[in-house]
Structures are given as C-alpha cells and as structure tokens.
Amino acid sequence: MSLKIKEIFYSLQGEGGRTGEASIFIRLAGCNLKCEFCDTDFSGGTEMELTEIHQVIKKYPCRWIIWTGGEPALQLTDEILAFFKSLGYKQAIESNGILPLSQLLDYKAVSPKGNVLYAKKANPIVDEIRMPVQKGDNLPEIEDLPEAKRYFVSPIFAEKRELTDGKLSAETRGNIAYCVELALQNPQWTLSLQTHKLINIE
Ligand code: SF4
Secondary structure: OEEEEEEEEEEEOOOHHHOOOEEEEEEEOOOOOOOOOOOOOOOOOEEEEHHHHHHHHOOOOOOEEEEEOOOHHHOOOHHHHHHHHHOOOEEEEEEOOOOOOOOOOOEEEEOOOOOHHHHHHHOOEOOEEEEEEOOOOOOOOHHHOOEOOEEEEEEOOOOOOOOOOOOOOHHHHHHHHHHHHHHHHOOOEEEOOOHHHHOOOO
16 A cells, blocks of 8 residues: 655644644645645655555654645545554544545544535534634634534635744734634634744744
8 A cells, every 4th residue: 555645744733723742744645626825735746655654754753643735535545544553653634624534533623715515514523623714704604614623713824934034924914813803703713823834843
C-alpha cells in the first residue's frame, strides 16, 4: 500500500481544538475543491509505501498523526488507517468533509467552506468544525453543519507568515476584527487563530 505524499513534518497543531499539541503532519497530494483563498500546494507529490512513511515518522517522539492536504480523504482507506493504528498511532484528519470519513480516525476536524450540506450528509458527527472566514462572510447555521463538539470561526490570514516585520497585514487584521465580532454575536462559535502563522512555525 502506498500514498502520494506532499510533505511530512513534525510541529505543533496551530489551530482549532488541538492547538498547541505536538503532531506529525502528513500532507497528502490532491484536492476535490478549488477554494480561492487556498494557501496550500497540493499538486504533484511523491508515492511512498506505508513502511517508508513509518521509517520517516518513527524518529519523532509523538504518536499523533494529522492527515492533512489537499483533501486527505481522497487517498486514505481503512486499511491504511489500520496499519498506523496497529503501530500505536492516534490519527486526526483535517478535511473539507465532503467525502465520508473513516470511523478509525480518532479526531475529525472538518472545514466545509461553502459545502456545508454535503459535509453534513457525508459526516453527520465530527469533532470540530473550522470555518475560514474573511470580512463580509456569513457564518452558516449550526443546524446545517455536521454535529460537532466545537465550532470554530477562523479568520483567513492573508500571508503565510504573518508578523515577519512585527505587524499583521491590514487584511488579516480586518478579518480578525470581523471574526471577533462574529464570535461575540454568535457565542456557539469560538475564535481560532492560525497561531503557527504568528509564531512562524510550519
Ligand atoms: S479544500 Fe483546503 S486544500 Fe482544498 S482547495 Fe480548499 S482550502 Fe485548499
């Protein structure tokens, strides 16, 4: 069994309900959406056998994998998840939620963008919803979304690395201020910042 991999790196989860937790990120190639604000290169990729992937990740002192992308559900199967589970790994996914996600996953973070109804149909229950929002966007109705333990409103950061000159870009500041107001007016939602872009880690 193999996967088409864009990159593997060890870092802290920067956003959402697991913020600050050490995790092995495995970014899979390919996506089934074309979001205009997308800041991720998911094209191409290198085919790797599961045993090769394990050789790379076993050096890290951490047993949490985050499958990310692109859209990782395009490639992940129960057999692949069972392989890493048998090696003692817990597995989270960052997904747009349009495809059904495996019950073998330990944590599902779903960011359905404009496809909330598809996501609810494919994945009625998840761990968290993370909605990227820019100034002027509306939040979806909670009842239209998959049921989740937490609902995060995430201001879109205009730059991949904010604060490089000690300042947030004006666009990012505008998006954050807008999302702060949304969270105040809609208390079922929690503000989530992309802290990895603030502290300049992957
Ligand atoms: S779903 Fe995510 S990775 Fe795919 S295009 Fe949208 S933002 Fe980019």
